[in-house]
Amino acid sequence: MRSYLSVWRLPSAPVLLVAGFAGRLPSAMVPLALLLMVQQRTGSYAVAGLAAATYGLAMAGMAPVLGRLADRRTPRPVLLAQAAGYPLLLALLVAAVLGGAPTAVVLAASAAAGAATPLVSGVVRALWSRVDPEVRGTAFALDATATELVFVAGPTLVAALTVLAGPAWALGVSGVLAVAGALGVATSAAMRRWVPVPDGPRTSPFATVLTPGLPRVLLSGAALMLGFGALEVAVPAFAEAAGAPGASGLLLALWALGSVAGGLWFGARVVSVSLPRQYRWLLLGVTIGLAPLTAASSPWVLGALLFLGGTAIAPTLTVQNSLVGSIAPAHATTEAFTWLSTMATGASAVGAALGGALIEGPAGVTGSLLLAVAGAAVAVLVTLVPGRRPTRGRAPEPVAA
Missing domain, CATH: 1.20.1250.20 (MFS general substrate transporter like domains)
Structure with a gap:
């Protein structure tokens, strides 16, 4: 327990742990909520699965590109831009599905929202890699544990919101959590002390x-x-x-x-x-x-x-x-x-x-x-x-x- 307290007492650790948890929840919530919403509107699991897969693939494909940009300019402007753009694109996705847009439009909106997903996970891990080596392992352990809790709490929250209000509300809550997480990490003291390392040669x-x-x-x-x-x-x-x-x-x-x-x-x-x-x-x-x-x-x-x-x-x-x-x-x-x-x-x-x-x-x-x-x-x-x-x-x- 003493080792965990040593991590928690770091100046920005509570922010990184709490904001990191909130910002990661959408990764476990959006694909499931999108699947449920599209299936309810179209009656097709095939289209619903394709939309969820498109979202996930776009998120995975764009992450390294934005990660490279974050390393060059510091992650703060990337996170702030994503915090502004992601909820808008998520709202457009919900509007496209609920408005009965053609499948191609739904897939395009899914890809756009996925590509704009805030880089909370990668940035938080990069910040943990910069802490004192004596507590770095414990910090990564807390980070991995929080990630596991995300995949318990995320689907549970989607299920509850779907029953109470509908899957569109689950997507709305996901957007709020993503913005809160991105802003929390972007404005943390650890982020303010981030100094980019000069780029090495790239072949x-x-x-x-x-x-x-x-x-x-x-x-x-x-x-x-x-x-x-x-x-x-x-x-x-x-x-x-x-x-x-x-x-x-x-x-x-x-x-x-x-x-x-x-x-x-x-x-x-x-x-x-x-x-x-x-x-x-x-x-x-x-x-x-x-x-x-x-x-x-x-x-x-x-x-x-x-x-x-x-x-x-x-x-x-x-x-x-x-x-x-x-x-x-x-x-x-x-x-x-x-x-x-x-x-x-x-x-x-x-x-x-x-x-x-x-x-x-x-x-x-x-x-x-x-x-x-x-x-x-x-x-x-x-x-x-x-x-x-x-x-x-x-x-x-x-x-x-």
């Missing part, structure tokens, strides 16, 4: 993502998230096959809560093992935790196994973030973290699609669960592939968050 638009050591972290993270995407569609299918479709939300919440518990425990520990070794062993722990899911016989058993298996997730993400922060060029930390988010978003979508196909085929739910285990196992194997030793340019001076 291609992918210079940052090709930094020695970073491709292995990104590819292993993508493999892991592909498995998680498969698991996220396998759990509702398992619950429906067991005759308890309403239990899917509870099961996924147990998985996230297990991760929260593991993250809080791990963040209070002092680990002397190197970050790459920690990352490899934690990925192995995730793989071992996922393996028993294929033998679950009931939703109750699955819930217990999800909670236990989830305890390794937040620690893994904590070390993953620490690795990215230590490997990324000093002039491109925000961009590096946005690449991590982009890879995770894309891989999760692919995993969900593959998992759904397996569930509909002869392999069934077990096939999707096996894909989840395979994704985590591939992530471990990626970390074993030899590569160039990570190097880093002049690091930014540590600042109190």
Whole structure:
């Protein structure tokens, strides 16, 4: 607990934690609320799924571009511009759907809103990478734990607002939260002390993502998230096959809560093992935790196994973030973290699609669960592939968050 207090006492830590949580909630709320709103208006899950996927892909594709701009000019003007533009584009998206606009218009509005999503997550992680190394690991642990809570609170809030007022209201609340989070981070004391590091030589638009050591972290993270995407569609299918479709939300919440518990425990520990070794062993722990899911016989058993298996997730993400922060060029930390988010978003979508196909085929739910285990196992194997030793340019001076 003392280690968490040391982070909380940093000047801007409460703002970064609270505003970061609020600003990340839309990432778990908008795709689901958009899916529900489009389906209600069109009666088509295909169109609804396409709109949600378009939003997510646009968000993932634009993030590294804006991340690079944020590193060059400081993230503040980027966040302020997004805080002004995002709610307007989200309102246009709601108007297009409720107004019965053609599918092409809805998709275009979804892409525009997704591309304008505030870079709260990447900027907050970049700020944490600049704090004193003695508390940096704990800060990343709190950040990973808060991210897990986002995916518990976000869908729950969407469900409640949809029942009480409708999915359009859930999108409206998402816009308010995004603006609050972006403004909170943009006006924090840590942001005011951000000094851009002179840009290094760039031979291609992918210079940052090709930094020695970073491709292995990104590819292993993508493999892991592909498995998680498969698991996220396998759990509702398992619950429906067991005759308890309403239990899917509870099961996924147990998985996230297990991760929260593991993250809080791990963040209070002092680990002397190197970050790459920690990352490899934690990925192995995730793989071992996922393996028993294929033998679950009931939703109750699955819930217990999800909670236990989830305890390794937040620690893994904590070390993953620490690795990215230590490997990324000093002039491109925000961009590096946005690449991590982009890879995770894309891989999760692919995993969900593959998992759904397996569930509909002869392999069934077990096939999707096996894909989840395979994704985590591939992530471990990626970390074993030899590569160039990570190097880093002049690091930014540590600042109190």
